[in-house]
Amino acid sequence: MYLGIDCGTQSTKALIVAEDGTIRGKGHAAHELIERPNGAREQDPAWWVAAMIDAVRQALAQSGLPGREIRAIGVSGQQHGLVVLDEAGQPIRPAKLWNDTETSPQNQELVLALGGPSKWFAEYGIIPLTGYTISKLLWLKQNEPEHFRRVRHIALPHDYLNFWLTGRHVAECGDASGTGFFDIRRRAWAAGPLDLIDGGTGQLRAALPALIGADDIVGPLQPSAAEALGLSTDCLVSAGGGDNMMGAIGTGNVHPGVVTMSLGTSATVCSFSPEPVLDARGWLAPFCSSSGGWLPLVCTMNATNVTGGIVELLGRDIGYLSDALDATAPGAGGLTALPFLNGERTPDLPNATGTLLGLTANNMNAGNLVRAMVEGVSFGVLAGLKLVLGGRRAARIFLIGGGARSPQWRQLIADASGAEIVVPVTEEGGCLGGALQAMWAEKKQRGATEALADITARCVAIDPAKSAQPDAGRRAAYDAAFALYRERLQQIHGVAG
Missing domain, CATH: 3.30.420.40 (ATPase, nucleotide binding domain)
Known part of the structure; x- marks a missing residue:
């Protein structure tokens, strides 16, 4: 059995999936949201953890399965959010979210500081837009310098949950490509933009997590996480990814010719590509996928x-x-x-x-x-x-x-x-994508490698009535x-x- 977790803006969901794609259990727990008239939208990462525990335990109870039968977990998370951690790995402040527009002036400042949109595009293949992670870091330095000085780890929401689950600070290319400090063509961190923020001190470079592959295992559950979730420390955690990337996997969008459209709090549309798809205007996000390719994507913030x-x-x-x-x-x-x-x-x-x-x-x-x-x-x-x-x-x-x-x-x-x-029969594409990526990575770990496209072909069912x-x-x-x-x-x- 495999477990997919999707930490969204409004709630966290959990889905237990068998190897043939059968859904065995579901769970759901809502989040609070901090909203201010100036465009600020934030959440305390502790709310995500509490909701994850609640949702997973609901799914287990519905399934009737013992926790030891869950082989691996894949986490999907809302993209672009900024979680900053101190030296002890504790969140310094609430996370600023993907739909936080308070940092719009900082985004404009950063784009101009590097030489304008065309320079960003030439250097990194992407142009940061309001909502991307990078402007949140400059906002933190300018508005909360005492918090900025304490930053030792930078994490996206799903990275933070992976850290809570395993104790490891890592990231994967799909979610990382929406930060604004990642080169989507080379699939590597682009530390130059961070130097614009910290003045070249190296503080932010040092805070970046190590990158792992989409089919890699982050690690096993640490004992505290296993106990809280009701699972075994033998349970593995896959790389996970951003909600759009995992939603693509959950709809079989892992090879050319498939289109995924999501109508949630925001709306997105994307289609897998084996090569980078670049847009000099910056409206098309040339993200990497969480399946080893690229996922050109357009996001609208109102749905x-x-x-x-x-x-x-x-x-x-x-x-x-x-x-x-x-x-x-x-x-x-x-x-x-x-x-x-x-x-x-x-x-x-x-x-x-x-x-x-x-x-x-x-x-x-x-x-x-x-x-x-x-x-x-x-x-x-x-x-x-x-x-x-x-x-x-x-x-x-x-x-x-x-x-x-x-x-x-x-x-x-x-x-x-x-x-x-x-x-799809399963409405929660992010959850299903997390579970299927976990299956893919866990099979590779134990030497029973199977192509992700074959897994999705077997496990992504369509509801003909819809x-x-x-x-x-x-x-x-x-x-x-x-x-x-x-x-x-x-x-x-x-x-x-």
């Missing part, structure tokens, strides 16, 4: 927070979202939402706010308001899909995340993209609504989606 928010504002439950889509036509009667409630990453508009355009006496009703929000979120991520595929159309999209639960939203994505939409075929009759209406979205994006923000 189910927008759709859930409008439904709540209208005093309805989340089921109303599907009802509203059923009751309204593509284009929402000319109403367009630019749903940038948290600022936006793609396009790079960290200080943007949400905008509603085209409101008239004829289209001002609850159904159109909900549809406009859903379409605004969807058009943003579909614009990202065009970047990922270089303008080619996807034939099939694996859809995961909370948005995938709505049949009407699935159909909207199918109609607007022209692609077949499929949903598939959606595109309706060609709706395509023209969605094309027109998408064009209006792009026109209004240009009008308000001066950029084309």
Whole structure:
């Protein structure tokens, strides 16, 4: 048996998976979130640990299995967060998260300090955007110098959980490639950007964890972690990865031709590549995968927070979202939402706010308001899909995340993209990806090596009841609504989606 753990923004989930892909147990525990009006979004790493313990014990109880039967664990974590540890390995302060926009000025400062976006791209193949880890380090130095001086270890959220589990400070290329101080082409740390922050003292270079391979084992559970989780110290911990990387594994996106789209708190779309896919504009994140290749990815920062928010504002439950889509036509009667409630990453508009355009006496009703929000979120991520595929159309999209639960939203994505939409039986792609990577690494460790693509082919099952075929009759209406979205994006923000 293998255990996948996914530490997200809102909660931590656990999934126990058999070697044939059968799900044996699930667990879930919510997190608190620190939010401030200036864009700060933070969490105490201790909350992640407590939630992980709770979720794992729930999954074990549901499975009825003894803890000793869990051979290996793979951890998926929200990307870009900054955990800073002191000499004793203790968190110095709450972690700043991927959707923290308080550090936008520091990101701009760093990009200019190295010579601008083109210089960053030439040097490292990536351009840091607000939300990446590096700007959080400069923010810490400028705003909390007493904390900055104590930094001895830099960790991403999943790295920190691996450290808590094993006592080892390590990282892998997938999650590391979203820090802003990693060369995605050479798959190595790029310490030069860190020198801009600490003045070349070497403090931050020394705080970097060692890099390991995607199919490597971090180590066995240390006794304290095994006892807390109800597992054995024989249980191994795989390299793990960022939530997008592990979600890709959990949808079989480990070879060319597969597209994964996630509609969660943020929305992402990605497709595996055996070679780096570079974007000089910086909107496409040319990340490494957590399966040994690359994972060109576009992230938008506003998704189910927008759709859930409008439904709540209208005093309805989340089921109303599907009802509203059923009751309204593509284009929402000319109403367009630019749903940038948290600022936006793609396009790079960290200080943007949400905008509603085209409101008239004829289209001002609850159904159109909900549809406009859903379409605004969807058009943003579909614009990202065009970047990922270089303008080619996807034939099939694996859809995961909370948005995938709505049949009407699935159909909207199918109609607007022209692609077949499929949903894995297991909704939690990050958890499943963690478990499958753990299986891959554990098999290698004991000399029973199996290709990850073969593991995913066996273990990633599709729910046929949730598939959606595109309706060609709706395509023209969605094309027109998408064009209006792009026109209004240009009008308000001066950029084309």
